[in-house]
Amino acid sequence: MTIKALITGGAGFIGSHVVDLLVSENIEVTVLDNFSTGRLSNLNHIKSKITIHQCDIRTDDNLDLYLKDVDWVIHLAALADIVPSIQNPKEYYSVNVNGTFRLLEACVKSNISKFIYAASSSCYGIPEIFPTPETAKINPQYPYALTKRLGEELVMHWSKVYKVPSISLRFFNVYGPRSRTSGTYGAVFGVFLAQKLAKKPFTVVGDGSQTRDFTFVTDVAKGILKAAKSNYSNKIYNLGSGKTVSINYLIELLKGKKVNIPKRPGEPEITFANISKIQRELNWEPTISIEEGVNLIIKNIDYWKNAPVWTPNKIKAETKDWFKFLDKNN
Ligand code: UDP
Numbered sequence: 001m002t003i004k005a006l007i008t009g010g011a012g013f014i015g016s017h018v019v020d021l022l023v024s025e026n027i028e029v030t031v032l033d034n035f036s037t038g039r040l041s042n043l044n045h046i047k048s049k050i051t052i053h054q055c056d057i058r059t060d061d062n063l064d065l066y067l068k069d070v071d072w073v074i075h076l077a078a079l080a081d082i083v084p085s086i087q088n089p090k091e092y093y094s095v096n097v098n099g100t101f102r103l104l105e106a107c108v109k110s111n112i113s114k115f116i117y118a119a120s121s122s123c124y125g126i127p128e129i130f131p132t133p134e135t136a137k138i139n140p141q142y143p144y145a146l147t148k149r150l151g152e153e154l155v156m157h158w159s160k161v162y163k164v165p166s167i168s169l170r171f172f173n174v175y176g177p178r179s180r181t182s183g184t185y186g187a188v189f190g191v192f193l194a195q196k197l198a199k200k201p202f203t204v205v206g207d208g209s210q211t212r213d214f215t216f217v218t219d220v221a222k223g224i225l226k227a228a229k230s231n232y233s234n235k236i237y238n239l240g241s242g243k244t245v246s247i248n249y250l251i252e253l254l255k256g257k258k259v260n261i262p263k264r265p266g267e268p269e270i271t272f273a274n275i276s277k278i279q280r281e282l283n284w285e286p287t288i289s290i291e292e293g294v295n296l297i298i299k300n301i302d303y304w305k306n307a308p309v310w311t312p313n314k315i316k317a318e319t320k321d322w323f324k325f326l327d328k329n330n
Pocket of ligand 1 (some may be wrong): 172187188190204205208210211212271
C-alpha cells in the first residue's frame with residue numbers, strides 16, 4: 001500500500017527537500033503551505049507529482065479533510081528567524097504554538113501512524129556541554145526558540161496523553177540549496193551568499209571564531225524519513241552533523257573579504273550536536289561534509305540573486321531590538 005504523507009510547510013526550504021525525497025520513494029505527498037515564506041517555485045519541478053493546498057494551519061477548517069487516510073504528518077510549517085520573533089512574538093506564538101496545537105487536535109481525530117515535529121537546537125540556548133545531548137538543559141533565549149520549544153512540548157504531550165505517535169527532531173543550523181531568503185535578516189548562509197553575489201564583504205559577527213553545527217538539508221530530509229519509518233514514538237532526537245565549524249572557516253570556503261560586526265547577545269559560542277542517539281536508534285548518519293555542502297550551494301548560487309544584500313549599517317538598524325531586549329547590560 002502506498003504511504004501517504006502530509007507535509008506542512010512543504011513549499012519552504014526544508015519542506016521542499018523533504019517533498020523531493022518522499023516522492024523519490026514513491027510516497028504520496030500532500031503539501032499544506034500558506035506561502036508566507038514558502039514558495040511555489042521551490043516545488044515547480046515536482047508539482048505534477050504532488051497535491052498542494054494553500055492553507056494556514058491556524059485558521060483552516062479543512063484540516064480533518066486533509067488528514068483523511070494520511071499515514072505520516074511532517075510538521076515543518078513555522079516562522080523562523082530571531083529578529084522578527086523579538087519584534088512580533090504574538091505572530092510567532094500564533095503560528096508555532098497555536099498552529100501546532102490545531103494540527104495535533106486534528107491528528108487526534110485521524111488515524112496517523114507518525115507525527116514528525118521540526119524542533120530547534122535553539123532550545124538549548126547557550127549550552128554548557130559539548131557535544132550537546134538531548135538531555136542538556138533547556139534554556140531558550142528569544143521568542144523564536146521559546147515558541148519552537150513550546151510546540152515540542154505540545155507534541156510530546158499529545159504523543160503521551162492522546163497517543164499521537166510522535167518524534168521531535170531538533171535541527172542544528174540547516175543549510176543548503178533553497179535556504180530561504182526573504183526581507184528579514186536571517187540565517188547566515190542566506191546573508192553570506194547574497195553578499196558574495198553582490199561582491200560585498202561578508203559581515204562576520206565578532207571575530208568569527210564562534211562555531212556552528214551546520215547540517216546539510218538533504219541529510220535532514222533523510223533523518224526525517226528515517227524517523228517517519230521507525231517504530232519509535234514519543235522520542236526526541238538531535239539532528240545535526242555532529243561536527244562544528246567556525247565562521248572564519250566558512251568564509252575560507254566561500255572565499256571573499258570580510259568585515260566584522262558586533263557580537264550579538266544571547267548567541268552561543270558553539271553549537272555542536274551529540275548525535276549518538278539518532279545514530280544508534282534510527283541508524284541515521286550525516287553524509288555531506290561542510291566542504292561538499294558549500295560546493296553544492298555555490299553551484300546553485302543564482303537562487304540568491306534577488307536576495308537582500310546586508311551591510312553592517314543595515315544590520316545595525318535591523319538588529320536594534322535584539323540588542324535592546326537581549327543585552328543583559330541594558
Ligand atoms: N553570523 C555571522 N554574520 C552574519 C550572520 C550570522 O557571522 O551576518 C554568524 C553568527 O554569529 C553565528 C552563525 O553565523 O555564529 C550562524 O548564525 P545564524 O543566525 O544563521 O544561526 P544561529 O546563530 O541561530 O545559530
